[in-house]
Amino acid sequence: MMRWTGSVMIGLLLLFTLVLPWTGVGRRGTDGEVRSDIDGAVGRLGETLPPIELLDLDGEPLRLEDLRGQRVLLTFERSVDW
Amino acid sequence: MQRMTRERGYRALCGVLGGLLIVTGFAMFGGFFGYHVPGSDSPIPTGPVGHYMMGFAGAALVAWGGCLIGVVRRPRWGRSVGTASAVGLFMAGLMRIVAWIVGDYHVMAGEALRIEAVLFLSAALALIWLRPALPDDIIEPDDVGQAPAP
Numbered sequence: 001m002m003r004w005t006g007s008v009m010i011g012l013l014l015l016f017t018l019v020l021p022w023t024g025v026g027r028r029g030t031d032g033e034v035r036s037d038i039d040g041a042v043g044r045l046g047e048t049l050p051p052i053e054l055l056d057l058d059g060e061p062l063r064l065e066d067l068r069g070q071r072v073l074l075t076f077e078r079s080v081d082w
Numbered sequence: 083m084q085r086m087t088r089e090r091g092y093r094a095l096c097g098v099l100g101g102l103l104i105v106t107g108f109a110m111f112g113g114f115f116g117y118h119v120p121g122s123d124s125p126i127p128t129g130p131v132g133h134y135m136m137g138f139a140g141a142a143l144v145a146w147g148g149c150l151i152g153v154v155r156r157p158r159w160g161r162s163v164g165t166a167s168a169v170g171l172f173m174a175g176l177m178r179i180v181a182w183i184v185g186d187y188h189v190m191a192g193e194a195l196r197i198e199a200v201l202f203l204s205a206a207l208a209l210i211w212l213r214p215a216l217p218d219d220i221i222e223p224d225d226v227g228q229a230p231a232p
Contacts, residue, residue: 003210003213006168006210013176013199016179
């Protein structure tokens with residue numbers, strides 16, 4: 001009984017693994033979805049960003065509005081050095 | 083005859099898995115020490131915490147592999163090692179599938195995650211179905227370690 005229960009669980013997970021790329025499951029999405037997001041972002045060039053408030057490296061609040069009139073380079077990155 | 087073939091397959095699978103686990107475990111364990119050699123450049127993109135976890139996991143893999151090598155010598159007495167290994171391989175496969183879905187790991191490892199998951203789950207299934215039967219004449223002790231009265 002335990003042998004069959006375990007086999008069904010493993011078999012279902014194995015089947016899911018094999019069909020995973022065709023299911024559309026996952027946050028990273030398909031290549032097509034990612035490219036469509038990029039197109040959307042490019043279409044917003046020149047528009048005004050919405051109000052953003054973040055903490056700087058000293059923990060002080062930093063508002064995008066405070067940088068008005070200056071050149072701002074906004075980048076997003078995620079460190080893997082944890 | 084079928085029982086002998088199954089037992090031979092079980093021993094071979096445990097031997098291969100045990101050997102791979104020991105080699106991988108020593109490599110991971112050594113990676114922790116290599117990271118702390120001044121001027122060294124680790125091939126693993128992680129920091130002190132990641133290398134600490136890696137070294138500990140390597141030590142556990144060596145122990146796991148040693149248990150599987152022990153099964154090669156006496157397969158019928160190592161049935162629970164095979165079952166526990168199947169559970170461990172199932173968990174490892176599940177973790178890789180989630181890592182593939184999350185995406186951050188997919189950038190680093192690509193389809194290797196899914197290939198590993200298929201290998202682990204297949205090995206888990208094989209461990210379950212190749213597990214040798216108990217000998218007919220075995221006397222199992224009861225809960226307090228006493229052999230049952232005849």
